[in-house]
Amino acid sequence: MAITRQELRERVKHRLGYPMVKVEICDTQIDDHIIYARDKFIKWAVGNARQEHFLTVMLRGGQSIYDMPPGVTDIISYDDKGVGSSGGINTLFSIENYMYKSGMLDSFFHSGFSLVEYHIALDFLETLDRYITTDYNWKYHRHTNQLEIYPAPPVSGGCLYDTNGLLVDSPGFVLVKTMMIEGATLPTYTPSTSGAYRVDEQFEDALWDKDWIIDYVTAMSKITLGMIRRKFASFSGLGGQGIALDGSELIGEGKEEKADLELTLRDEECYDGYGITFG
Secondary structure, three states, rough: OOOOHHHHHHHHHHHOOOOOOOOOHHHHHHHHHHHEEEEEEHHHHHHHHHEEEEEEEEEEOOOEEEEEEEEEEEEEEEOOOOOOOOOOOOOOOHHHHHHHHHHOOOHHHOOOOHHHHHHHHHHHHHHHHHHHOOOOOOOOEEEOOOOEEEEOOOOOOHHHHHHHOOOOOOOHHHHHHHHEOOOOOOOOEOOOOOOOOOOHHHHHHHHHHHHHHHHHHHHHHHHHHHHHHHHHEEEEEOOOOOOOOOOHHHHHHEEEEEEEHHHHHHHHHHHOOOOOOOO
16 A cells, blocks of 8 residues: 655654654655655666656647656657647558558458568568657756757647647647656646646655665664764763763664665666567
8 A cells, every 4th residue: 555755754763763762853854865765766676666658748839848747767768750730640641551551461450460461560660760750859857857859849830729628839749658656646737838747746655665665764764863863972961971872873773774775676676577578
C-alpha cells in the first residue's frame, strides 16, 4: 500500500525511538535524506523504480519549452511525424498504407501469418526511420523536467482544443516515449494556456513504501542525529557530571548500515526486470 511522504517521516522517527525518546531531528532534514534516497534508488534500481510510458504533448505556436508531468525522469525518444494542422496522424500517404496497398501486410489482415513478411516490413520501416528527417529538434532538461523543442512551432499553424476545452494555437501533437517512476499516476492539466501540470506529491507514493528507501533514510537520519548529539557530548550537568549521549555510536551504526544498503542496491535492486522482446 502506497504511503505519503509524511507517513515515511513518521516511520523513520519511530525507528529512531520517537515518541518514547526525544529525536533531535526536524522534518526538513529527513526530507533531504528522502530526496537523496529517491534519486539514488531511481539511478540504480532501473527495473524496480521506473517504467516506460508514452505521452502525447500538444505543441503550441511560438512555445519551445514544455513541462513534463511530475514523475518523468528521462525522455527516450520523440516522434513528430504525426504533426498536422488537424492534430491527427495522416495515414493516407504514409509508408504503412503504401506497404498495405502493395500487399506486404496482407497476411496480417487475411488468412495466415508470415514472420518473413513481418521482419521484411519491420526492417524496411526501421531503415526509413533513420533517413526521414523530423520537423523539430529536441532536448530534455532533467533538472527542470522540461522538453525543449526547436525551432518553436509556427504561430497560426492551426487551432485545437486542449484537455480543458481551451482553444489553443497548435500545429498538432507529438508522441514522447519517457521513463516514469513506477506506479506514478499522471496529473491533469490546470486550466491555463501554458499547459502546466498540477504539482502533486502523491506521484511519488509508489517509491515511499520501498523497504530499501525506508532503511536508507533511517540510516542517513541516524548519522545526522548522531552529529547533532555529538555536539552536546561535552556539556556538563548538575554536580559537574557530563551528559552521556550516543552521538558517536549512532554515526558509526548509520554509516555501516548505509554502506550495506548501497551494496544491496547495486547487487540486488538493480535488476531490470524486462521481458524478452521479439521483432
